[in-house]
Amino acid sequence: MKNTITRIETPHLLLxxxxxxxxxxxKERLDDNLPILMPWIPWAKHEPEPLEAKRDRIRSWIGDFYSNKEYGYVVFEKSTGEFVxxxxxxxxxxxxxxxxxxxxDHLKTGRGYATEISYALTKLSFEHMGIEKVLLYIDDRNIASQRIPAKLNFTHEYTYRELPKDAEGExxxxxxxxxFEEEFEKVDKFEAVEFKWS
Incomplete structure (x- = not known):
């Protein structure tokens, strides 16, 4: 897995x-979103963290990016410059x-941005990274997130159970x-995507 793309522009977003x-x-947006993220994202339980710890974490993400471990992007709205x-x-x-x-960010939900992000990352994977299969793992309770891969013609392959339990003990x-790469279909409204590298 190798990725040299450090900047992606979609019709509405800058990654x-x-x-x-x-x-x-x-930190500001994470702290504001914590009550919403807690049920869905395990790492949210370790938040909030101090600002300097957040800077250190970002430095580690940059290191992971350039050592091809994983690739993290921050996303902004092109029209306003606001965090998304x-x-x-x-x-x-x-x-x-x-x-x-x-x-x-809960202030930016309901605008199709998660779908636009997922489309851009799927396209990046297939067209610039030589990837054959793109995956999304989604909590079975998170109905809103399940709509995103469905809109992009992903296939629901299976559902599995984890050791942790929810608040009801389930x-x-x-x-x-x-x-798969051969299943990727272009979506016209998202297709104005530019990939750039530095």
């Missing part, structure tokens, strides 16, 4: 590699695959959605 100076806005999301491409599911991860379940 770029994190920089240490993003720590302030990332954080997203990642992970290589933890095996050779020839990437896994998309993201969270969207085992957490995750859906696995997948798309």
């Amino acid at each position: 770029r590699i994190f920089q240490p100076e993003d720590a302030e806005i990332l 999301a954080s997203c990642n491409l992970f290589g933890r599911r095996g050779k020839g695959t990437t896994e998309i991860g993201y969270w969207v 085992r957490l379940k995750f859906q696995v959605w997948a798309m």
Whole structure:
């Protein structure tokens, strides 16, 4: 897995590699979104963290990017410059695959941005990284997130159970959605995507 793309422009969004100076806005928006993220994202339980720790974390993400471990992007709205999301491409599911991860600021949900981000990262994986299979792992309770891969013609391959339990004592379940390279279909409204590298 190798990726040299540090900046992506979509019709409505700018995705770029994190920089240490993003720590302030990332902490501000994460802290505001924590009550919403807690049920869905395991790492949210370790938040909030101090600003300097956030800067150190971003520096580690930059190192991971350039050492081809995983690729993190901060996402801004092109029209306003406002923070929208954080997203990642992970290589933890095996050779020839990437896994998309993201969270969207609650102030920017309902605008199709998660779908636009997922489309851009899928296109990046297939057209610039030589990836054969893109995956999304989605909590079975998260109905809104399940709509995103469905819109992009991913296939729901299976649902599995984890050891942790939810607040009602039920085992957490995750859906696995997948798309192979030959199944990728262009979506006209998202197709004005530019990939840039530095």
